Amino acid sequence: MRGTLTVKGAALLIWALLLFAPFLFQDVRQIEVAARIAIFIVLVASYDLLIGYTGIVSFAHTMFFGMGAYGVAIALKQMGPGWTPVLLGSAAGVAVALVLAVGIGLLSLRVKAIFFAMITLAAASVVLVLATQFSQFTGGDDGMTYRTPDLFKPATKLLVDAEGKVLSIAGVKMNGKIAAYYFVFVISAVLFWAMLRITGSPLGTVLKAIRENEARAEGIGYRVVAYRTAVFCIAAGTAALAGATYAVWLKYTGPQTALSFSIMIDILLMVVIGGMGTMWGAVIGATLMVLAQYYLRDLMEVAAGATANIPLLPELLNPERWLLWLGVIFILLVYFFPSGIAGTIIQKGDKA
């Protein structure tokens, strides 16, 4: 049990750090990183429901994420700031995501896993092209900026002291930015907790059975296609909710932040780094990758500058080559640590 405890401890520590993030890290960029981590934990965990728990490889996860984000963004843009557009937009985004997930699921989950991967890839690329083409709704390549509910304005006074000024607790001003951060945090935490419950429920056990031996699961009497479609819908809906939340936080939605294929690659990397088949692994993977995205590039820049006189090295360490290195790391991880950080620790620790 030592391994499991270590992983759970690490994941809970990350959640605790996220809970107190505004008080621990007061830099704007650090709060940005914390919010991104929270969102991506949800996104990666929902993807892990597919790939890790059920053994389905989908490349359409960013598509669902983007649908939530675009739903909220279009609603806020058309109806102006307020809570109604946020709710309406997320509901619409989730609904579209669910309909599409049911369609894709019923059409292609009955055939080979590999067909499914190809079809989701094709669907995701079509949606990306459509989103950039219908620029009167989506803002095209530039995306769109919009205003969010007044509560999240930096000028909003959440708590006031005796003189009517913004109250500070431990040096942190209780303004709209804090409200926005906790909006993201609470939604992420609730969604993560819900997914954790799903994996622990009888449904989760059936999913694992399907992953391990599809024919046997079918033989015991579980309708594999129905279960697969159901989990695909759950994952799609969760991703759409995460996208909607992220759209509210960013106050901007565009192909680069919500739909691009590079987000899909990020999610894949996070799942594999953290460990497929453990919700706790998603927490670790998402945190490490987001931190790497924000800070490793700076480090590479410094390294490239420091080695400027040596041939070849600066070219390789150029921050623009960072995706190349991620790809190499990804391949090595799949070869040597297919169960990721969390999986490896659990196996090693539980054996000892």
Add this chain to the structure above:
Amino acid sequence: MSDLFGKLGGIYLLPVALALIAFVLIGAPSSWLTLTVAGLAMGMLIFLMASGLSLVFGLMDVLNFGHSAFVSFGAFVAASTLAALSGWLGAPSILLNIAALVLALAAAIAAGLLAGWLFERIIIKPVYHDHLRQILITMGALIVAEQLILATWGGTPTNVPRPAFLEGSIIIGDAAVEIYRLFALVLGAVVYLGLYLLLNRTRIGLLIRAGVENREMVESLGFKIDRLFIGVFMLGSGLAALGGAMWAGYVTLITPALGAEMLVIVFIVVIIGGLGSIQGTLLGALIVGLSANYVGFLAPKLALASNMILMMIILLWRPNGLAPAAKGH
């Protein structure tokens, strides 16, 4: 009714039916001819790119998400070769023109073969029979390959010069048909014929087809499927590189994103055609090429989604594609 349909050629009539419907909808014979040649040429190029992917899957159950990297490699190698030989391209002598083109295509094929060999040994060998890790690893390899291309050739679009004798167009009636498209059409047909003869008339082809149908049985008869597989894999990557090289001349402006763009089309083609057979792949490629051109002309707004809709319809009708290879297991 269905007997008659089968006797006339069955599903292989689909491209013809498509062309006939389009003829009625378009109305003008000259635009129809231009579009049909363009569609067939595009289909042939896509066939070159997709055939290897389909065969590799049929033989070894290996789906290579990195397949489009060979397409990009081929395109960029050919572009660089042509640029280096630009003196020959501009020369009035048609022999020098042809020599430059042949050299460029040969360089692309060689690059494809080499890349295919490396890819098979390093990336795919360790993960035979493990679909999940296969998809992940080949996807990772695609990222790495794309980044390598980006690092070598840079992110700005590269211009691809065409040999002078393939420039311009022939006028048939009042329809203009680009010579390059005719050339692509002929080249694709020759390659298809070659593949067909290889698979149906030679001993190696017999083994490949037997391997697709039942690998274990061929292995137990004492043939080394693994070695055969490397050969097929390299052949497929070489053809993909050739397709990429021809595609580069077709669009004349290429970026490192080319591979990822083609990957989706290639996937749609092999899904429509059915995995494992080159007849199916050709059929799928022609249907996709034709419908892309017709829809682009008739309803430009629909063009983006047309491939997707086509795939949905065909999958609803035949969940395993139009003409998949017969699988014994």
